[in-house]
Amino acid sequence: MRPIVLMVDDNLGDHQLLTLAFDEAGIAVEVRFATDGYEGQKLLRAMTDGREPLCRLVLLDLNMPRINGRELLGWARTLPALRDVPIVVLTSSQIRKDRDDCLAGGATAFQIKPFDFNEYVTFARSLSTFLAG
């Protein structure tokens, strides 16, 4: 079974680019999407309840409607079932404070969104370490 990657991002273009980048990098994953923090929370709750298979990795945008990435991160880190799931913050924010806050708040890594598709592919490759095993 292919590992599941959950992307929580309100930008639908990123959903497609991520899928294409994994394809291009030749990494076999199943990518699931949530279009904002609220949807992401719903899906994660289903995954931790055992109603859905648990994802191997979460890619989390920060600025989203309803529940934003910071709030979702805080909530997710209270769930024991997600303790071992890496959460990578993927955002266009270049503010240093965001980076520091996210890392202090339990994010596994902080990544500025790739500027173009080639960078996306590179980024997808860098995620393979989280997906192995």
Next chain:
Amino acid sequence: MAREALGPVLGARAAFIIYFPVILGVAWYCSIIPTVLSIGLSTLLSIYYFVAPRHSFVIPDPGDQIQAALFLVVSVGIAAGAQAARVSRRRAQYAEELAKRVTDSSGDCIKVLDLHGRLLSMNEGGKRIMDVCDFEAIRGATWIDFWKATAPAEARTAIETALARGTGRFQGLCDTMAGVPKWWDVVVTPILGQDGKIEQILSVSRDISALKASEKVREDHLREIAAHRERLELALTASRMGYWTWDMRSGALTWSDNLEEIHGLPKGSFPGTIDGFNSLIHPDSQSIVREAIQQAIETDQPYDIEFKCVRPDGRALWMRGVGRVFQGSDGKPERMVGVGLDITDRKIGEESLRVYADDLKRSNAELEQFAYIAAHDLQEPVRMIISYLQLIERNSGSLLDAKSKGYMDSVTTSAIRMRQMVTAILEYSCIGKEGVQPSRVSTNTALQAALSNLNGQISASQASIESSELPNVLGIESQIVRLFQNLISNAIKFQPAEPPRIKIAAARDGDIWDFSVEDNGIGIDPQHGRKLFGIFQRLHPKDQYPGTGIGLSACKKIVEQHHGRIWFEPREHGGTTFRFTLSAADG
């Protein structure tokens, strides 16, 4: 012999009568002792020469004894009468002399006039103060004539009053005989004879020149004070200022007129009490005023405050109050004196300036925030455009003809440029938003960090970079790294052919360090100076020298955040020197 010679005339017994005139003479002119001696001697001589037996002091005959006793009685009678006359004569003489001495010693000019007002006499003191050398020259002159220039009517009235048995009195100016003008206080009275009729007129003039002079000085002073006061009031009114005095014992608070006007009160309506003043102070300022007065009383120091007042017409009134306490002789606060200055215009000016500055600050912040948000939100679509362009190229590139491929390239180039600009704006608007406090920064370290960031650019251009030992400054390290980085990057970029040579140095100037970044590049026309540091200002076409046009504006923003200055100077043999200042971090 004498008796024999006189015998036929006087008879033997009467001859000694000749002694009586002698005794009378002695008693008239001499005192009592010579008189008694003369009586005794005359008696003895008479007995010795004229009473039988002659040449003897013995009087055997009883008739002769009676005669001698009679002689003695008559002699004593004559002497007593003569002595009494002498004493009364001496007394009268003394009284007269005393009167003359008194009048002569008097500092007043005392004159006796006849009933026609002609001058009869003048005391010595009067002659002195009137500078009279020769009284005879003015004896008989008409007294009124002395006054005809200055006070003829008063002089005439005074004489008439005296003649009517009254006392005439006036003050007037009259020259002395030497021509010195003097002020006189003149009293004219009648001199009555024994029979009660007016015999003569007495005029006593007192020199009051000194008094008049001091009176004049005093009047001059008062006039001068009044003039000063008028000018002061005018100046105070013109500067919308008034003064007050608070008698702390009686509680009376006295205001100058213009204070009422400043407070918009009808003239004379201020009650003159501290409560009346308190009722004019705006509730917001009550405590300021109360505490200032309290402190002035306690510390004996002047106070200087600004407070808000309430005007009856509802207009705003801001006052500046300056005052201090004065202590009485017992060391306790006695009164408080101060001025009130209407500073409403200034306050309104300050307020509108503050509002304006706040507005400007807010609008600047809003603009910056807008730029940040716009740039931030533009990043997403730009990323998407570039990424999908790449995907199109990847999937369908081979299907496009040469023309369409060219169009694709143009779109991609524009999108990439847009991304650069968006990134530059974000970086620019993030300057000063790091939330980092200024600290001690080694500019040596900052420069090394900047050079390592520029590693690729430096090695590609074969640039040589020299720097002297650089100081420590007060600042934000990341910004100072960016400052060096932008300036050096510019110096490398604007270089025509030869390898760039860049020199970095710093010189101390008081509390600041004056940095210079010198290059041998294309130079800058000084007329572009103003544009150079503006955002998105480019002096060259971007195909010639690529860039966003934000590097130097970022430098300017960084230096200004550090309260420094940045400017440039053309170098003599080509190239440019950029200079900027940063605060020194000592100790």
